[in-house]
Amino acid sequence: MTRRKITLFDTTLRDGQQTPGVSFSLEDKLAVMALLDRLGVDYIEGGYPGGNPTDTALFAEERKCKATFTAFGMTKRAGRSVSNDAGLQTLLQAKAKAICFVGKSWDYQVRVALGCTNEENLESITDSVKAAKDAGKEVLVDCEHFFDGYKANPEYALACAKAAYDAGARWVVLCETNGGSMPHEVREIVTAVAKVIPGSHLGVHAHNDTEQAVANSLAAVEAGVCQIQGTLNGIGERCGNANLISIIGTLGLKPHYAKQFEISAKVSELTTISRAFDELLNRAPNAQAPYVGKSAFATKAGIHASALAKDPETYEHVKPESVGNRRAILVSDQAGKSNLIAELERIGLAVKKDDTRLDHLLREVKEREAIGYAYDGADASFELLARRTLGSLPHYFDVLSFQVNVGLRDGNMYSEASVKVKVGDEVMISAGEGNGPVSALDVALRKDLGKYQKHIEDMGLVDFKVRILNGSTSAITRVMIESKDSTGRRWFTVGVSPNIVEASFQALLDAMVFKLLQEGVAA
Incomplete structure (x- = not known):
């Protein structure tokens, strides 16, 4: 024919x-x-x-x-x-x-x-x-x-x-x-x-x-x-x-x-072209776009993940790689062991199904999601949580304290932040200004990280989303941050707290630690 x-x-x-x-x-x-x-x-x-x-x-x-x-x-x-x-x-x-x-x-x-x-x-x-x-x-x-x-x-x-x-x-x-x-x-x-x-x-x-x-x-x-x-x-x-x-x-x-x-x-170029075009437009790609979206081949329910592990065709109409995309097994409060094992394998962590640490990780994910964390949209934060639980995350630095000031000066709003960190035996205090408290924290945190500084200089904040999870006076705030570096790599981190600044700082810290991890930096 x-x-x-x-x-x-x-x-x-x-x-x-x-x-x-x-x-x-x-x-x-x-x-x-x-x-x-x-x-x-x-x-x-x-x-x-x-x-x-x-x-x-x-x-x-x-x-x-x-x-x-x-x-x-x-x-x-x-x-x-x-x-x-x-x-x-x-x-x-x-x-x-x-x-x-x-x-x-x-x-x-x-x-x-x-x-x-x-x-x-x-x-x-x-x-x-x-x-x-x-x-x-x-x-x-x-x-x-x-x-x-x-x-x-x-x-x-x-x-x-x-x-x-x-x-x-x-x-x-x-x-x-x-x-x-x-x-x-x-x-x-x-x-x-x-x-x-x-x-x-x-x-x-x-x-x-x-x-x-x-x-x-x-x-x-x-x-x-x-x-x-x-x-x-x-x-x-x-x-x-x-x-x-x-x-x-x-x-x-x-x-x-x-x-x-x-x-x-060229069908195999679809995901690359679609996302490169969104980058040129300076907008976040549509996660649910058919074929090319980040969620196009993502599954969240544990029973679905279990079936996918046996045969991807159970929940996929085409192969993700045929359009240059990839499969994602999301980790959330709906997750089962199949989700965790699949996602851990993707990030290079081989864990046997009967490993007791897996039960601990699953319990930790569900408990944290119950208070507001959302790991299905923050893959970088999940990887850090998994590596901490499994004992394979390098310890790069400690944050000893941070402070943020916001006010009005000469008729203009200002935001200033200072961060005190300890890298090895060295303690450093850095200050920064930004167009808001989160921006100021980001500047201060990335100003001087000692021996790790060269590895974080090309990273930057791309997107910042805030969601109030309840409407009471003690509202819980979830902050989602998207970061990127000069290679075009993007990653998502999450923070949760009654205090929006603290939630933001959690997400910023995860973003920086994940960057060091991806660079293969030793502690």
Whole structure:
């Protein structure tokens, strides 16, 4: 059976940039292009030349990438010739191998948004495609609002798509712009369109307003389209776009699709690319993201862990390593010995099932979680607890005391901290300032750790989360801290106390000790 090639078109740099809070510099765009090339998508849509200085600069010169570099823009305006439309001329002059035009395909949008006649809109689509073809460009046309347009006036929506195809567009892309259609509707409409335009020239562009963007994209593929448009991690305006990470994982690994369709993307790179992109955006990765999330192959219940130890397929739909991820057996108050043994093996601690220390560790975990600790989200703190209990954690230093002062000085809030530590026979006192008490403690604690100082200089605080576990005046506070170092390694630690500063300090201490442990430093 010959598999049908599904072409992957990435619009992270254009449609994805419409995500609130996301703004790419030129350097950012080039970095994302490198990630996309590594992933192996077929098209990279860079943006809107002439629309802003960054995109104009991006298209001012040839960009070396394996994918087809694509510019985006509108079809010519009604009432103007091709030569007199400045926006179209900018597109034609852009240093891109392909142009993706956006054209209206819903008569309501033509009337309200464009303010022209249906015939003028068809003329704009035809003339724009021909002009780009004459300029030697590969041409795509995004038929905006196609599915809503088809439901309202199928004859006109089809006429718009047909105009693009007849004028020479390589791809006619059916856009589910408002994100409101259901998979059965997408399947029915694409099936009808494929009777007029060959599926080998059809694409789909779905938005995620009903959490159906991936499902709608797959429904369109099953109905005949051969191109899917989407973004890394599903970013995009409103609720986002179709998530190419999930689509690639599904097309590449699920037998129903893998037997029928072929993709060029590297499935094994999904986790690396997804997390590297989040790092570029300076945001924490979604732990529950399908395929690539930290929790995607994590199990917490003891009975599940026991089954996983016997056969991973009992609770895994694909192998974690197939997408570059890993299995995680979480340790919590729901844990059994299977969880502990699996997690201890992962961190390099071999313990026999009848070892009495294992019972002590399990009891310790459950008692600590009962007062607020959460080790399923703080793997570094769990490893330290396990090594202390099993007697394999080096003793690096002692904290003799610490102090934090917060106040108002010259109209500005200030935070100062001092920490007294003992390393071997040496006692050191360090002070620091920060934009809050935790920041000041972090600065002071990491200012001077004697012989260990060089091993902690590249670590830093990435994220800080506080949760009040009860609402009384003696509320218990849980602090979760995420740290990272120059290698890109990230780790999570937890502290619990009625005092938020003490809870924070516990988590900070664990973060530092874990860093020394990972560096292989001897006590």
